[in-house]
Structures are given as structure tokens and as C-alpha cells.
Amino acid sequence: DTGVSQNPRHKITKRGQNVTFRCDPISEHNRLYWYRQTLGQGPEFLTYFQNEAQLEKSRLLSDRFSAERPKGSFSTLEIQRTEQGDSAMYLCASSKTGVDTEAFFGQGTRLTVV
Amino acid sequence: TQLLEQSPQFLSIQEGENLTVYCNSSSVFSSLQWYRQEPGEGPVLLVTVVTGGEVKKLKRLTFQFGDARKDSSLHITAAQPGDTGLYLCAGANGGNTPLVFGKGTRLSVIA
Numbered sequence A: 001d002t003g004v005s006q007n008p009r010h011k012i013t014k015r016g017q018n019v020t021f022r023c024d025p026i027s028e029h030n031r032l033y034w035y036r037q038t039l040g041q042g043p044e045f046l047t048y049f050q051n052e053a054q055l056e057k058s059r060l061l062s063d064r065f066s067a068e069r070p071k072g073s074f075s076t077l078e079i080q081r082t083e084q085g086d087s088a089m090y091l092c093a094s095s096k097t098g099v100d101t102e103a104f105f106g107q108g109t110r111l112t113v114v
Numbered sequence B: 001t002q003l004l005e006q007s008p009q010f011l012s013i014q015e016g017e018n019l020t021v022y023c024n025s026s027s028v029f030s031s032l033q034w035y036r037q038e039p040g041e042g043p044v045l046l047v048t049v050v051t052g053g054e055v056k057k058l059k060r061l062t063f064q065f066g067d068a069r070k071d072s073s074l075h076i077t078a079a080q081p082g083d084t085g086l087y088l089c090a091g092a093n094g095g096n097t098p099l100v101f102g103k104g105t106r107l108s109v110i111a
Helices: none
Strands: A005-007 A010-013 A019-024 A031-037 A044-050 A053-057 A065-068 A075-079 A088-095 A109-113 B005-007 B010-014 B019-024 B031-037 B044-049 B055-058 B061-065 B071-076 B085-092 B105-110
Touching: A005 A088, A010 A019, A019 A088, A019 A109, A031 A075, A044 A065, A075 A088, B005 B085, B010 B019, B019 B105, B031 B071, B044 B055, B044 B061, B071 B085
Parallel strands: A010 A109, B010 B105
Antiparallel strands: A005 A019, A019 A075, A031 A044, A031 A088, A044 A053, A065 A075, A088 A109, B005 B019, B019 B071, B031 B044, B031 B085, B055 B061, B061 B071, B085 B105
């Protein structure tokens, strides 16, 4: 396994368009996390899954954002009606279940809304 | 809300110098992880500290977890240009909560 994989690496879209990102976690990891990172900031938590169940969503996640992990493997993050403020790096991480397990990140998807 | 504050925010040093960056919180964490992130890439895990007072070494990097598990430090000896990057600390609180990140320390090591 080569680690957490995110696609696409870069996405430029016009304001108002919908975009979807994909994350493939490390195969034996049953937890998957989405974070957003803007310039000069640390990653901010958006949501996470244990297997196919979405266990927690941040207040940062507006109604325009939706995430799924239909079979407990890969996950998608969709942003509808994108706004310029959505421009950021979207990071996916995965981990095993358990206390103090380590999270491993993908390379991220850089979204630019013009 | 648990917050992690990292200091300094920016650090620019000459090759060969030593440095320490700090990660502080008023909250107790069950573990703390340190990551390094390069521009345009995702964070890469460096180390996890779990026990209060724990010290871990990774070549020229020394990580310490505070006795009360509220703070941590990262010390780099004889910094090299390859150490340049954004250093992030992240706290975990048991197995059912996501990591909380600090804003990071941006380190620049000049040759």
C-alpha cells in the first residue's frame, strides 16, 4: 500500500460550480478524516468516518458540503455552488481505530475558486 | 474547544544553529503528534508522544511531552536547509475524537 491517495491534486473551478474530491485511505484503516487548510493556518477538522458511518461533522461544514464513504473504503467530498472562500487545501487522513492511533495524510487537493 | 498554540509562528535561522518550537494548551491530551509539511503537500507524521514526560529522538530532532500532557516541544540540533518546512503539532483525546491542530511554526533554515 502506498499510503493515502487524493485526487485530483489541483482543481480550478468557477464560482457557483460543484466540485468533488476523492480520497483513498490506507487499506487497513477504518477511520477517514477530512480537513481544510488555508494559507498560514493549520488543518481544520471538517468531518470523519468510521467505516461507512459519518461520526462527526464540524460547524465549518456548511450545507453546501457533503461527504460520503459508501462502502467504508474510499470517500468523496463534494462542494456545491462553490464560493471564493472555499479556496483551500483539502486534506484527507486515515487511521486505525483505537486510542492514540496515528493519522496519515494524503497529499491534498488544492482548490481554487475563481 | 481544545486549542493548541504554537510558538514561534515564524523562525528563520542559519544552518548549524539549534532551535526549539513549542506547542501549548490549557487542555490535557492523551497523545500529541508532530508533523512536518512542505508547500503544496500533506503533513507527514514525525512522531507521536503518549506518556507525560516522554522524550523521543529522531536523528537531530528531540520531542518532549510535558509531564501534565498539556504541552510539547520540538528541539532541532544543527539545523539543515532540509529541515525547512511547516511544523504542526496535533493533539488527540482518546480514540473517538479527531486530531486538533495548532497553526504551525514555519521554519526556514538558510544555508
